[in-house]
Amino acid sequence: MSRMWRGNPLRNEGAAMKPTGNQILAEFFRCSANILNDSDALERILAGGIEACGLGLVSLNSHCYDPIGITSIAVISESHIAIHTYPEAHHASVDIFTCSRGNEKSQHLLHYLEEKLMPATTRVVEVSRGNPLEVSRTNWITDDNSATGFDVRYRVDRELFSGLSRYQDIKVIENQDFGRMLFLDNDLQIAERDAWLYNEAMVSPVRGKLDDLSSVAILGGGDGGVLYELLKLDPGSVSVIDIDEEVIRVARTYLESICHSAFEDERVNIVLADVFEYLDGSHQFDAMIYDLTMHPESFIVMDREDYLNQLFMKMKEDLKSQGVVSLQCASEYDQKTTALVEKLLNRHFSSVKMDKKLIPSYGSMWMFASCIKT
Amino acid sequence: MSRMWRGNPLRNEGAAMKPTGNQILAEFFRCSANILNDSDALERILAGGIEACGLGLVSLNSHCYDPIGITSIAVISESHIAIHTYPEAHHASVDIFTCSRGNEKSQHLLHYLEEKLMPATTRVVEVSRGNPLEVSRTNWITDDNSATGFDVRYRVDRELFSGLSRYQDIKVIENQDFGRMLFLDNDLQIAERDAWLYNEAMVSPVRGKLDDLSSVAILGGGDGGVLYELLKLDPGSVSVIDIDEEVIRVARTYLESICHSAFEDERVNIVLADVFEYLDGSHQFDAMIYDLTMHPESFIVMDREDYLNQLFMKMKEDLKSQGVVSLQCASEYDQKTTALVEKLLNRHFSSVKMDKKLIPSYGSMWMFASCIKT
Numbered sequence: 001m002s003r004m005w006r007g008n009p010l011r012n013e014g015a016a017m018k019p020t021g022n023q024i025l026a027e028f029f030r031c032s033a034n035i036l037n038d039s040d041a042l043e044r045i046l047a048g049g050i051e052a053c054g055l056g057l058v059s060l061n062s063h064c065y066d067p068i069g070i071t072s073i074a075v076i077s078e079s080h081i082a083i084h085t086y087p088e089a090h091h092a093s094v095d096i097f098t099c100s101r102g103n104e105k106s107q108h109l110l111h112y113l114e115e116k117l118m119p120a121t122t123r124v125v126e127v128s129r130g131n132p133l134e135v136s137r138t139n140w141i142t143d144d145n146s147a148t149g150f151d152v153r154y155r156v157d158r159e160l161f162s163g164l165s166r167y168q169d170i171k172v173i174e175n176q177d178f179g180r181m182l183f184l185d186n187d188l189q190i191a192e193r194d195a196w197l198y199n200e201a202m203v204s205p206v207r208g209k210l211d212d213l214s215s216v217a218i219l220g221g222g223d224g225g226v227l228y229e230l231l232k233l234d235p236g237s238v239s240v241i242d243i244d245e246e247v248i249r250v251a252r253t254y255l256e257s258i259c260h261s262a263f264e265d266e267r268v269n270i271v272l273a274d275v276f277e278y279l280d281g282s283h284q285f286d287a288m289i290y291d292l293t294m295h296p297e298s299f300i301v302m303d304r305e306d307y308l309n310q311l312f313m314k315m316k317e318d319l320k321s322q323g324v325v326s327l328q329c330a331s332e333y334d335q336k337t338t339a340l341v342e343k344l345l346n347r348h349f350s351s352v353k354m355d356k357k358l359i360p361s362y363g364s365m366w367m368f369a370s371c372i373k374t
Numbered sequence: 375m376s377r378m379w380r381g382n383p384l385r386n387e388g389a390a391m392k393p394t395g396n397q398i399l400a401e402f403f404r405c406s407a408n409i410l411n412d413s414d415a416l417e418r419i420l421a422g423g424i425e426a427c428g429l430g431l432v433s434l435n436s437h438c439y440d441p442i443g444i445t446s447i448a449v450i451s452e453s454h455i456a457i458h459t460y461p462e463a464h465h466a467s468v469d470i471f472t473c474s475r476g477n478e479k480s481q482h483l484l485h486y487l488e489e490k491l492m493p494a495t496t497r498v499v500e501v502s503r504g505n506p507l508e509v510s511r512t513n514w515i516t517d518d519n520s521a522t523g524f525d526v527r528y529r530v531d532r533e534l535f536s537g538l539s540r541y542q543d544i545k546v547i548e549n550q551d552f553g554r555m556l557f558l559d560n561d562l563q564i565a566e567r568d569a570w571l572y573n574e575a576m577v578s579p580v581r582g583k584l585d586d587l588s589s590v591a592i593l594g595g596g597d598g599g600v601l602y603e604l605l606k607l608d609p610g611s612v613s614v615i616d617i618d619e620e621v622i623r624v625a626r627t628y629l630e631s632i633c634h635s636a637f638e639d640e641r642v643n644i645v646l647a648d649v650f651e652y653l654d655g656s657h658q659f660d661a662m663i664y665d666l667t668m669h670p671e672s673f674i675v676m677d678r679e680d681y682l683n684q685l686f687m688k689m690k691e692d693l694k695s696q697g698v699v700s701l702q703c704a705s706e707y708d709q710k711t712t713a714l715v716e717k718l719l720n721r722h723f724s725s726v727k728m729d730k731k732l733i734p735s736y737g738s739m740w741m742f743a744s745c746i747k748t
Contacts, residue, residue: 019465021458023399025501058437063449073454075437075445082447082454084395084473086504093395093503097469099458125501129467133401133497140525146403146495149550151514152737153525176523177707297404301462332734333551360706363526363737 020169020185021079021099021129024106028092028119036087036117039064042072046083049112050076053105055098081109092117097129141173143363144187147295147334152363154181154188160254165246172254178361180255182223184247187293190223191361195258198328198366199229201357205326205370206287207233213286215239219275219315220291222247224259230289231262239285241271241278279314286320290327294337309344316348319373325349329367332356338367350374395453395473395503398480402466402493410461410491413438416446420457423486424450427479429472455483466491471503515547517562517737521669521708526737528555528562534628539620546628552735554629556597558621561667564597565735569632572702572740573603575731579700579744580661581607587660589613593649593689595665596621598633604663605636613659615645615652653688660694664701668711683718690722693747699723703741706730712741724748 035041039062050057056077063071068088074081079097086092094113096106103126114122127133142153158174171183179192190198203226206216214236218226222242230238240263242248248270251259262268271278275292300307315325327345330337338354345352349371356365409415413436424431430451437445442462448455452472459466468487470480477500488496498513516527532548545557553566564572577600580590588610592600596616604612614637616622622644625633636642645652649666674681689699701719704711712728719726723745730739 019401019460019463019467021467025397025503027504058445059435061433061435061447061449063432065451071432071449071454073435073447073449073456075435075447077439079458080445080447080456082456082471084453084471091504093471095469095471097456097458097467127399127499129399130401130465133399133499142527146497149529149531149552150737151527153516153527155523157523178523297464299463358732358739360738363524364734365732 019099019130021097022103022106023098023127023129024094024096024103024110025125025127026094026096026110026113027123028094028114028117029090029122030120031090031092032118032120033116036085036090036092037064037068037070039070039072042070042083042085045113045116046072046074046081049109049116050074050081052112053108055105055109078105083113092119099129141171141183141186143183144185145331147337148331148364149333150363152188154178161250163246163250165244167244168247170247170250172250180257181361182247182251182255182258188361190225190255190258192255192257194360195223195225196229197357198359199225201355201359201366201368202226202289202291202326202328203229203233205353205368206230206289206324209324210286210322215283215285217241217283217285217288217318218291219288221289223251223255224248224262225255226289226291227268228258228260228262231265231267235267235286237267237269238265239269239271239283241273241275243272243274245272276311276314279311279318281314281317283318284320285318285323287324287326288315288319290315290325294328294330294341305340305344308340309347312344312348316373321373323373325371325373327369329354329369331362332365332367334367341367341369345369345371395471396477396480397472397501397503398468398470398477398484399499399501400468400470400484400487401497402468402488402491403464403496404494405464405466406492406494407490410459410464410466411438411442411444413444413446416444416457416459419487419490420446420448420455423483423490424448424455426486427482429479429483452479457487466493473503515545515557515560517557517560521711522705522738523707524737526562528552535624537620537624539618541618542621544618544621544624546624554631555735556621556625556629556632562736564599564629564632566629566631568734569597569599570603571731572733573599575729575733575740575742576600576663576665576700576702577603577607579727579742580604580663580698583698584660584696589657589659590661590663591615591657591659591692592663593666595663597625597629598622598636599629600663600665601642602632602634602636605639605641609641609660611641611643612639613643613645613657615647615649617646617648619646650685650688653685653692655688655691657692658694659692659697661698661700662689662693664689664699668702668704668715679714679718682714683721686718686722690747695747697747699745699747701743703728703743705736706739706741708741715741715743719743719745 058075070085072083079099082095084093139156156173161172168184181191182189216235217239352371355368359366432449434448444459446457456469513530530547535546542559555565556563590609591613726745729742733740
């Protein structure tokens with residue numbers, strides 16, 4: 001529900017990992033293989049499976065319990081695998097934790113271990129690790145909302161798109177109540193039924209405030225909804241500064257009712273860049289609409305307050321005098337964020353206004369902010 | 375939860391053995407401790423925690439990922455502990471697996487690690503390992519909301535009461551955003567922070583509509599919130615007709631900020647009865663407030679439409695001419711229910727009005743209805 005983040009120049013996007021993972025918890029009942037108290041055999045199976053499934057073995061350790069039972073743990077480049085055996089019960093508990101998206105390799109390894117240990121029955125629970133921490137329930141998606149004491153979970157009536165871009169996991173689903181919904185890394189961005197409420201809230205601070213609207217910037221905004229609404233004000237030109245081309249492609253393909261043909265408008269300039277690098281003081285926009293997250297913590301090394309402070313400074317530098325800024329902020333229940341944003345905006349801008357609007361698909365009142373450069 | 379059954383479910387595979395364990399899966403968000411890329415510090419913390427909690431350290435292994443991130447795994451005499459860090463995201467995923475009954479030591483270790491790594495938020499799932507493999511407890515409660523395409527899930531910061539009455543499961547929890555919350559069979563009834571919005575919506579159709587308010591009935595309403603609000607109108611008498619005495623007792627004990635001392639008011643008559651039986655035409659109330667569910671499917675045998683139709687008829691029979699009825703209805707997204715209620719009310723009453731109000735803790739706009747007996 002916090003808005004899209006488009007990467008960040010302060011770290012190497014390609015190399016660092018987001019805290020998301022997949023964990024398979026399996027119980028192997030009545031294993032026929034007679035090796036549950038043989039640590040060498042268990043290690044061979046574990047190492048063999050890791051190789052067969054294309055995972056990377058880092059280290060392998062076993063411990064034999066007295067009088068019976070073994071724990072074998074493999075650290076792999078994708079996280080870890082643990083097997084605990086109860087030979088007297090012909091039972092093994094298996095954990096496969098991979099910090100990679102998708103569960104193909106984990107499932108492959110699970111089947112490999114089943115073939116070798118030959119359980120009569122296997123029971124499996126699959127857990128999404130990171131944010132959200134979610135015991136998999138098929139056909140539901142939980143919005144990433146760690147700052148509040150509640151979560152909203154949406155039924156996936158149809159999955160229209162699911163894929164990984166260079167920057168994030170992108171999903172478009174269809175839900176009974178909210179229509180098509182766009183999620184980036186499980187963070188709800190916008191929903192078909194109430195996109196107009198969000199877009200209107202974002203654009204309204206700009207409306208009627210400026211005689212000249214020759215150049216406006218949308219920071220983020222790859223779904224095109226704010227852009228579509230903004231074009232109604234007849235600006236001279238609009239720059240959409242979004243790092244992820246794939247989000248724009250997905251929006252054009254699956255979210256036409258949100259972006260319409262806004263991206264094809266000749267006044268629109270799509271800039272595939274990180275706003276933190278792009279805003280260098282040379283553009284001097286009349287207005288800026290901040291359609292990015294206020295929760296960059298999972299992507300940045302520096303402190304959030306420092307980061308937002310610097311970003312707001314850069315925004316100010318690249319804005320004309322009397323230029324208007326409109327920002328999405330956070331759930332009204334994420335009071336820490338709201339207070340922080342208000343404080344930082346007051347440091348750099350004037351006429352700071354905090355407003356709240358109900359965005360039904362977000363499940364709570366949403367805070368929006370606006371301010372002026374003086 | 376996706377639980378997959380493999381093998382023959384008719385065979386009792388668990389009869390001969392008791393491999394049982396407890397596993398805590400925790401996500402530490404936004405850790406303040408600046409040691410997530412320091413394997414020595416992590417190992418010290420892990421070893422210190424294992425000792426402090428009375429667990430037995432067998433071996434400790436760490437691996438530093440390139441360019442950043444650490445996996446530290448301890449084999450302990452009770453099974454294993456794994457920590458995966460994502461320093462750039464200030465995030466750690468923690469697994470505590472113990473092959474012993476009870477979870478005191480695991481919980482102790484979890485708190486120890488929280489103190490050292492200082493997460494802003496922790497999310498926990500607890501799993502029973504072995505037979506059964508079951509997600510045994512989470513500190514979340516999901517509101518029962520099967521009619522809509524979304525669910526709201528609340529973090530249980532503290533459980534104040536949990537018990538079974540003769541009729542239902544009753545829970546009072548405390549949540550960061552909504553304060554104390556009452557759930558009946560996991561169905562959210564009322565929350566401390568916004569009870570006043572709900573109670574006001576329920577009472578307002580009665581306000582100023584009647585010269586004489588000598589006798590009013592609240593159907594349901596065992597939490598006392600509507601009663602408290604209604605007493606402000608200075609009615610001659612109020613009958614609270616609720617089948618479950620235990621709900622009233624729990625409300626008086628744990629929800630005083632909602633019911634205040636309303637139940638002690640001398641104008642109040644508590645009737646422990648089923649409204650369907652109690653409303654026999656003999657009472658002739660001036661007004662009625664329907665604080666019952668519109669989803670009785672789980673406790674009635676008859677068709678919902680028949681049931682509500684008969685109940686509304688009984689209400690009409692026990693109301694004076696020109697008597698007012700106010701009803702809570704359903705989420706605005708539960709359009710089937712809203713349409714059904716509107717249709718049935720129009721069959722028996724006049725001046726039917728449907729209204730919607732935001733009740734933030736419900737996670738959506740809520741429909742309320744009012745009508746008059748002519």
